[in-house]
Amino acid sequence: MAFMLPGKPVSSRFSFTFAAMSYDLKAISQYATDTIQNEITALQRMSGFVNEDFIQSVILMHEAKGRVVITGIGKSAIIAQKIVATMNSTGTPALFMHAADAIHGDLGMIQPDDVVIIISKSGESPEIKALLPFVRNFGNKVIAICGNKDAYLATHADYFINTTVDSEACPNNLAPTTSTTAQLVMGDALAVSLLRLKGFTDRDFAKFHPGGALGKRLYLKVSDLSSRNAKPVVPATASLREIIIVISGNFLGATAVQENDQLIGIITDGDLRRMLEKNEQPAQLQARDICSMHPKTIEESELAIQALEMMRTHDITQLIVTDQGRYAGMVHLHDLIREGLI
Template identity: 80%
Template sequence: MLPYSDNIRKYAKDTIQSEIDAMQKMHDFVDEAFVEAVTLMHKAKGRIVITGIGKSAIIAQKIVATMNSTGTPALFMHAADAIHGDLGMIQPDDVVILISKSGESPEIKALLPFIKNFGNKVIAICGNSHSYLALNADHFINTTVDSEACPNNLAPTTSTTAQLVMGDALAVSLLQLKGFTDRDFARFHPGGNLGKRLYLKVQDLSSKNAQPQVTTTASLREIIIEISGKYLGATAVLEYGKLYGIITDGDLRRMLETNSNPSSLKAKDICSKNPKSIEATELAVQALELMRENDITQLIVTENNSYAGMIHLHDLVREGLI
């Protein structure tokens, strides 16, 4: 162990604890002004324009991303660029959020009067209740912290965490008021594994697979050929066109271990009846849950209670759902 490893752990834990303590105080700042700000944003006909300078600008970009992904149209405007032409992105019905720790940054003080002259409502997320920004905004959300986690009380650490937490509180409050659901979330996250969990259907995967099937009177040879040829490690067993059961490669191994004359057996003698199944229109992630609950690797896929194919655990692995 390195001689200074204990110090490193202490530095890290002290930083985390400092920020935890500061965030506990944020509860007190969810006051009537916060409620009024959320109400304004919820009723706004335009977008939410969020701006800041320095580290606050980075926090502003993250809050914009969170709002956009949860159904609140938002865009980022850098405070330094705003007075050099970017003010043109603000439309009459937009609500503007200015983020600043001190509320006294030259860029913020220069920007605020222009926005007010446009007639847009301004929400301040600020760590100084006596600042120019806090006193001149229409709504003030307090993010005051006693000190930064930085031992010199200089580097924005706890203060930017407070801004981020309040931004999340705004976004989630708006999400709840809008009745935003996981289906809505999926529409804004079509890419990546997260999106797949929210929109990928069983039929999207099973339709690419073969549909292994034998009748209840199929011989052992026919069963083996069907399972081997369709590459899903199982076959459905049908009787008069209706699903009767399933035979997996595991069923075949167990049958061979216990039966001294397997050649005379038919599919009806080997299969497992009432196999686990899932409707083609269900989410693929629900197929995964069923497989995990029942410790199986294949699921029969049905459409209107009729056999429609099969989905394998490998399909879900390939799509990144595991």
């Protein structure tokens, strides 16, 4: 049995037998490559379809007082759900309505100020042709995302966004593959255009993504971490014994050093080791003789992810936390690891 090593290019014809079947590994690699190239070629055409209808569609949704209702059938319905999720997470209220369920009661979710997007490759599906007149009768504006400019959907919608592809990646030109990728890209283009018109920021994004590591990167503050820690500090005149007791007792591997209630430096475990290597009589030293002056600090109101970036930049594991310049505590790399930011 011959195996191809993972990650290695297939440069010649290989085969191996598994469960009494023989596989042409070179052919499988070519199938995948052809699929990717087919979709890349189709997507390169998409920018040419950003026309007046696309621009007016973006303006319509940006100015709408209602929501964006997105519908489709089959694979297009799955794409519609993804576009809804993207819009909701980027500041454009949206909801999904399955085209087949719409004419059996779900039309009731469409409100007078809503904009309706209908997604279909052919634009001729029976469910779509049945649905469109009802939506138009409600008086809602309709945007068609369609792969056939002459289709019923394209010609009866208020705005037509073209997602025509030359062929599917499927060798039979049947299974929706390249066409659904084109729909997805146009949906992303709409969502990002709206995001930018709204001036949607990373802090806005955080409001809708409070869960998991992504949410924490966007909303977790330095103070959320430092407030859980001790606040180790010694005076500038502290002896070596006093310094060791404070560092050992607070489990942060460091202590701040203050003089006249002002922060002047930091002493870390590493500073102590280096000091012991250089001095034969360390007991005579005070905190001011050992500390690193002008320590790296971060305001407690900053995002925790910025603390992580500072630690990486300066190759350190602790940061002094300040409140309007005054010593307020300390944050450690372990705090960031514990929160899943690394």
